[in-house]
Amino acid sequence: MNIPKIESLRQMEIAFCVRMLRENFSLCLRIGRDLVRLLQDLVHVPEFRSIWKDLLYNPSAFKVDGFVDISQMYGTRTSRWYFLLRITPEMESQLRFLLTRVKFGSQKRYQVWFARKFLAVPERKGVVIDIVRFICCAHHPSNEIIHSDIIPRWAVIGWLLKYDLKHYVEANLKLALFYDWIFFDEKVDNIMNIEPAVLLMVHSIPRYIDITHSLLEFLFILLDNYDVERKEIVSRGISTALHALTRKGVVQSLDVLTSCDMLSPIFKERLGKLLSDWQFQHRKEFQSTNIPPGGIPSSSSSLESQTSA
Template sequence: MSSSSVPQLLLTGEHEAADGTELSLREAFALLRPRLRPPFPLRSPSSPAEYHQLILALAYGALSDHPRAARAHLVHLHATVSDGYSLFTRTLLHLSLHSFPRLLPSARARLLSVTSELIGTAAVGVDRLVVSLLRWVHIGDFSPPNLWLAEQLLGVLTLRWSWLLEEPSVLTSALFLFLRLLSDHYRLAAGDGRMDSLKSAEVGFCVRALREQFHLCVAIGRDLVRLLQDLVSVPEFRRLWEDLLIRPSDISRLYRRSTPAEYLLMGITPEMETRMRFLLSQVKTGSRRRYLEWFAGKFLRRPEQEAAAVDLVRFVCCAHHPPNEVLRSDVVPRWMMVGWLLTACRKNYFAAGAKLALFYDWLFFDEVNDSIMNIEPAILLMVNSVPEYVELTQTLMEFLLLLVDHYDEGRRDLILQSVRKAFREVVRKGVVQSLDALSTCSLISPALRESFTRLIHGSNPAQAQAVD
């Protein structure tokens, strides 16, 4: 059978190279296609290589063949599988991580349907597949395909709620994503039937998770508070927030818990992660402009895409910690990337969110449990922006002072002590030699310098000496 008659799986541009994974799947399907029609052979594959080839062929057919044949391929799979679906699931996971944007719409729909079926069979590795699919929902993207993907995944997870409770990492990853999406979706005016329906489903899922499984949700850590505060104008979340305020120990427990990097990855797609890690590990500072322009054109071009800058800042600070050889090289440093992301925020709302993302770990910093790498970009951005971009330095200093005073007025003393610990630690660890560039710079307004000095030193001269 000619491979030209094999159904298509991926969209391939005129000048794009063939996808290696699709080629191997396609070849397996073309080779075994005569054996994939009922009645299926009664014998199982006689060797691991034959089994491997058959699973690849069934994966391709399940995603690309016409509906009745695709269903038959899944029946064949269930009758043949001998490894807990591990190879089949790994194959779908690889397609999801590396090829999802190029999958034909029909193949995307099949992938989600097959994933739901794999959940029902307790397939090995299906948890990782679900998380990878969740990550392809773009923040700041209101296009029909993106809204469709959010709707479909929400439907799968709601249908498979009992399974979710057995996979708390998937539950909390989904909660992080849909809370983040809600803050975007609620900025749109009501009246769009599809969006209103999606928002209602997102609210239902998130509130159910938080009400029924809060003990699991705390695994998200302090960023859960940040996400919930973005939603206090939504009635269901306002009531939930009021209930949390009655139990202040819950909020304090979240503040003390640094958010694991895997949750912060939920705010950016696998493609964005790959490109950003490349920029921060391979691109030299002097060559950064054209790469940054490409990144902005791809991911931050439209005004609503600015929302993703918030998640990118959190990723850079808390999920990308380069090794020492990169830190000592002339590769684009993280602080410079954060500065560029801040300039990408033209709307005040997104700019404030990005600055909060930058300083968030400062507000609850504990030198025992928090990584200094999470707070390093902010101090280096403030110090290195003097004198050429002193306006940016002043803006960040003013924002940090506002956060200390107003972010959580009931815990102002805790936040003040945490910020002072952070300043002491960046000096002690040699991230900066001293804070003189901020506290004595004549280009910074005297009133701001005075407020900043009080912030870091307090009224105790011994504290000032310790910090400097």
Template sequence: MEKGNPFVASLHEVENQLELSLRQAFVSLEPKLQPPFSLDIPDQQEFLELCRAIVYAVLCDSNHSKTHIKHLHALVTDGYAFFTSLLVGVVVELYGKLVDSAKVQLLWLTKEMIGVSSVGLEELLVSLLRRIGSGDYGEQNVWLCSELVSLFLDKWGCLLEDIPLVLTSALYSFLRLLADHCRVSGIPKLEHLKRLEIKFCVKMFKEQLHLSLKIGRDLVRLLQDLVHISEFKDIWSDLVCSEVSQIYQLKTSSRYFLLRITPEMETQLRFLLGNVKLGSHKRHQMWFLKKFLLGPEKETLLVDIVRFICCVVHPTNEIIRSEIMPRWALIGWFLELCKQNPQVEQRVKLSLFYDWLFFDEKVDSIMNVEPAALLMLWSIPQYPHITNSLLEFLLRLVDSYDITRRDMIMRGVASAFREIERKGVVPSLDMFLSSPEIAADLKKKLANLLSCR
């Protein structure tokens, strides 16, 4: 690889401060990056600048990577914490601007940091997992996914010993990605990737089941999409027979929902739900649609986005009382976007209602069930078909999601309804039970459900 700029030049963007600091450090210290190296111990500021210069140098030039990393080893006094934080910054802020050769170098540096068990390694690996795009079957995205699943397989022992929880993050990511990858056939590199993903996920379940179960109830939701794959049939049967009731009761940590949302998407969703007022929201929505959701398979992203909004984006009371676009309104728009694909629409609705099925007011947050409740409530006057559709879906879930644990699910959904009334999310459940706009059979089923104790 020829030495050159590791970043794609842009004429219209303000230069990123991290990119600027890396390049400036490299330009000023380039002579000091060549052996023989100085025997003087650098002070703190010089050390930080040398770390920046080495990151830039390795991203630029693979021919001297090993020399640069040896130089780093001789300097480090902080467990590689600052160097790794720079790599995290590159992944989060600059990954989209890296040229292909620099992405290869970034993965090489990541493996080097695994080798030295660097401080901050888990954050680096999680940041890289977030860079795998859902519904993207382009060469670069398939390459990144293949590289990362191979890395987790190759470095299994080190990661299990040093940062075992990162393996659960990888399992969540690859289970979710595999469901999308199995929808597409005829791409040779994707077929190879699917085999690697299956190998990693099955290894996790067979060798580290206790770690796998730490994901919580959303593990069941992910596995449901994979039961048609022969390697997962026994895993599914074993879980359903022995562990599933306990898994249902374990709320999935919000950190898992971030894994399938890129940093740019997270920024835009938080902006939409924290700054944009109703009335001026449509142009922001269309920008989001064009930026992230256009493409034949991109709508599967809506499953992850809705889960992220329900479980991670919890607005303050000040925002809730303001004119800023509420979560339920954005989710309503997302449901409209996937109406042409019934399979995706069903998965998005399940993503919206999933915490209702196992709701326990002692464990679960009312904020996770609030968007669905308000979407049903505020749709009654003008869009009663939405309320009826959602309520019908929820009540059908109660009857059919897990027949052997139907009583548990009935209690969960009834508990969620009572809690949204008790906490004042809705003024009264009579707004559902007495509305002439809601189908009579749905009101009857809801009333029967709410009478359960």
């Protein structure tokens, strides 16, 4: 392996990306929220660290009219086509075969083959993050597949989560799984992007309760720490995602989580609070949108209008 040549190529890639971000940021914005996720993972690189700081504290440095805050990127869902660029065509083909042809319970030999082919070298294991984003956002099974005995998406992600991963890769995999949760908006987001995470948590009870526990724990870590200055956006996104999942029948109820004796009481309490806070906020917003421009009329003014009529 020619290390100097690899390092030279790396520097050329960095220079190209930095130039694109600095000189053509209006085009880069079209990528959407996943650009934020990728840049976050590059803050250890000095050239990208300065870009990250400008995104947070000096957005005017990008000289894009109307771009004033990073939260505008949060609200833009990344197109599924971008996720196809993050994995090889062969990898995509094998994943689609697994998710459309292989029966649940007969997947082990296919998974072993896939791991040997694409994940055997330690340096390649980071690709599981892109695989999870692909599965969540770029591979949406038909209703026929969903109601068949084909291995579901959540089970494949559960297998990847159990794979021998370094801690930072596992954390980024969970972030990839939940990323659309933390900014979920029914007007722009697809319920299928957030479906695998909740089904993985629900179906892991009780046999793989450690997965449910670790995913809930990570979800609350995101709620508390992802963007402290914009915590309201994250809280609203997660709450909206949970209610959308139950309202659209992805899961019948979240009682399986809130009443599970095997889960931490703290997690169950926080989950219940998230749900109740959303109901309160939703009710308040509904009431405010139904108040006339002049406010709520007093009983006397209503009576006067009826009398004069």
